[in-house]
Amino acid sequence: ALWAATQLVAMPPKGKAAKGKDAKGDPGEVKVMPVPEPPPAPVCLPLSETLFKEHATERCLLLAFADPKGSYKVQARAWTPGESTEKAANAEDWETSKELALPDGKIKLPGRTFHEAKIFSFEQVRLQYRMVLSHPKEIDNQYVANWFSTPSEPVASFVDPPIRLEAELSYDCDVMPAAVLLRWKSSNMEWLRSTMTESGSSKMPSDMDGAFAAWPGLLPMKVQVRWRVVRSLPTVDEALPRHLAQGLHHVSPAIENVTKDASFKVEDEMWRFVYKEALHGVVAVFQVRVGTLYRWSPWSEESPELAVEVPEPAPPGIQGKIELQDGPEEPEASSLLEPPLPEVAIVECIEIRNLTYSAAEA
Numbered sequence: 001a002l003w004a005a006t007q008l009v010a011m012p013p014k015g016k017a018a019k020g021k022d023a024k025g026d027p028g029e030v031k032v033m034p035v036p037e038p039p040p041a042p043v044c045l046p047l048s049e050t051l052f053k054e055h056a057t058e059r060c061l062l063l064a065f066a067d068p069k070g071s072y073k074v075q076a077r078a079w080t081p082g083e084s085t086e087k088a089a090n091a092e093d094w095e096t097s098k099e100l101a102l103p104d105g106k107i108k109l110p111g112r113t114f115h116e117a118k119i120f121s122f123e124q125v126r127l128q129y130r131m132v133l134s135h136p137k138e139i140d141n142q143y144v145a146n147w148f149s150t151p152s153e154p155v156a157s158f159v160d161p162p163i164r165l166e167a168e169l170s171y172d173c174d175v176m177p178a179a180v181l182l183r184w185k186s187s188n189m190e191w192l193r194s195t196m197t198e199s200g201s202s203k204m205p206s207d208m209d210g211a212f213a214a215w216p217g218l219l220p221m222k223v224q225v226r227w228r229v230v231r232s233l234p235t236v237d238e239a240l241p242r243h244l245a246q247g248l249h250h251v252s253p254a255i256e257n258v259t260k261d262a263s264f265k266v267e268d269e270m271w272r273f274v275y276k277e278a279l280h281g282v283v284a285v286f287q288v289r290v291g292t293l294y295r296w297s298p299w300s301e302e303s304p305e306l307a308v309e310v311p312e313p314a315p316p317g318i319q320g321k322i323e324l325q326d327g328p329e330e331p332e333a334s335s336l337l338e339p340p341l342p343e344v345a346i347v348e349c350i351e352i353r354n355l356t357y358s359a360a361e362a
Contacts, residue, residue: 038147038148039071039072039130039131039147039149040065040066040067040072040131040149041065041130041131041149041150041152042064042065042074042129042130042131042149042152043064044063044129044155044217045062046062046293046294046295047061047062047294047295052295055100055119056298057298058100058158059121059122059124059125059157060100060120061119061120061122061155061157061294061295062117062118062119063117063119064109064112064115064116064118065115065116065131066115067116070134071133072131072133072134073097073132073134074096074129074130074132075094075095075096075129075130075131075132075148076097076120076123076128076129076130077093077095077127077128077151078093078126078127079126079128079154080126081191081195082194094130094132095123097122097129098121099118099120099121100118100119100121102118102119107119122157125157125158126154126156126157126191126218127154127156127157128152128153128154128155129151129155130148130151131148132148133147133148154215155217155218155294156217156218156292156294156295157295158295159220159290159292159295159297160186160187160188160297161187161289161290161297161300162184162185162186162271162288162290162300163185163186163187163300163301165184165286165300165301165302165303166184167180167181167285167304167306168180168181168306169181169306169307169308169309169310171310177276177280178280178308178310179274179276180275180276180278180306181272181273181274181275182225182271182272182273182286182288182303183270184270184288185269185270185271192219193269195215195218196211196212212258212259212264216292216293217293217294219292220258220292221256221257221258221291221292221293222254222256222257222258222291223254223255223258223261223273223290223291224252224254224255224288224290224296225273225288226251226252226287226288226299227278227284227285227286228244228247228250228284228285229244229247229282229284230282231282231283232281232282233282233309235281236281236282238281244279244282249287250277250279252275252277254291273288279308280308280309280310282308283305283306283307284305285302285303285305285306286302286303286306287299287300287302287303
């Protein structure tokens with residue numbers, strides 16, 4: 001909410017009653033002095049993919065606000081998990097942020113023609129921002145110097161990339177495409193833990209979805225996977241798509257709800273995500289990145305090479321033995337009166353467990 005006061009009421013000082021001509025004035029009269037509008041609260045917008053590629057390694061945010069006369073500037077202060085919001089009132093903690101120069105000079109926002117969109121760089125990683133007057137305003141020989149907007153919710157100007165990425169083949173049978181189980185850790189787990197836990201407690205919350213949703217500008221809200229082919233396996237005769245044959249990355253659509261499609265295990269503090277779009281019959285490497293509501297992290301380092309191929313079913317120790325007898329041997333004299341024995345097939349019976357559907361048909 002903005003501070004919407006636009007008038008300052010000057011009440012007469014307390015003291016003795018006036019005498020003479022001054023006593024004839026209207027005792028109910030008050031002096032009203034107009035003051036300027038407070039600065040608008042900036043709106044933080046997600047960085048587009050084009051802007052993110054240009055500023056992927058910078059601590060920056062895209063802010064939109066109405067300032068046709070250039071009267072305001074952006075300030076920021078560092079935010080620490082668990083601290084009181086009242087601390088934001090201390091003017092000494094706020095520092096002026098720097099506006100980044102853009103190639104086109106201006107960012108166009110469809111439908112927001114009355115807003116200006118600018119990218120600001122910050123010294124702080126986790127911060128609150130606000131808008132203040134660039135220059136004091138003089139009213140009746142007095143200055144109004146400290147007009148500012150309401151401080152924002154805490155946001156991250158840079159998102160740490162995932163670390164220790166692992167890729168493992170995951171499959172249930174040989175007739176379904178294989179999936180890839182991706183596991184990774186957060187770069188700054190100590191800070192993530194302190195953000196998600198209550199003040200003075202070290203226990204992680206039971207409702208992990210709610211804990212991440214409580215800080216959409218700070219904690220991971222989305223995840224994206226990309227991969228590239230290192231080489232094809234000799235068992236595959238099909239030609240690769242052109243972009244994969246050239247070693248380019250295949251970038252999958254972003255998953256907008258990371259807590260729904262990926263899981264975070266408190267026991268080992270690792271993320272797990274089952275990726276189902278890998279190409280079968282190749283050796284590939286994978287990368288992931290996570291993002292808040294407003295910006296992505298850089299891509300993680302590549303995973304170790306993984307052969308994306310379901311092995312042929314070959315359970316050990318299951319081999320049938322079939323022996324056929326052409327007929328009886330030379331009969332003895334005592335068995336001459338008995339009828340001849342027919343051809344007999346001797347089959348060794350074995351027990352079969354966990355047989356796949358395709359192997360059962362074979």
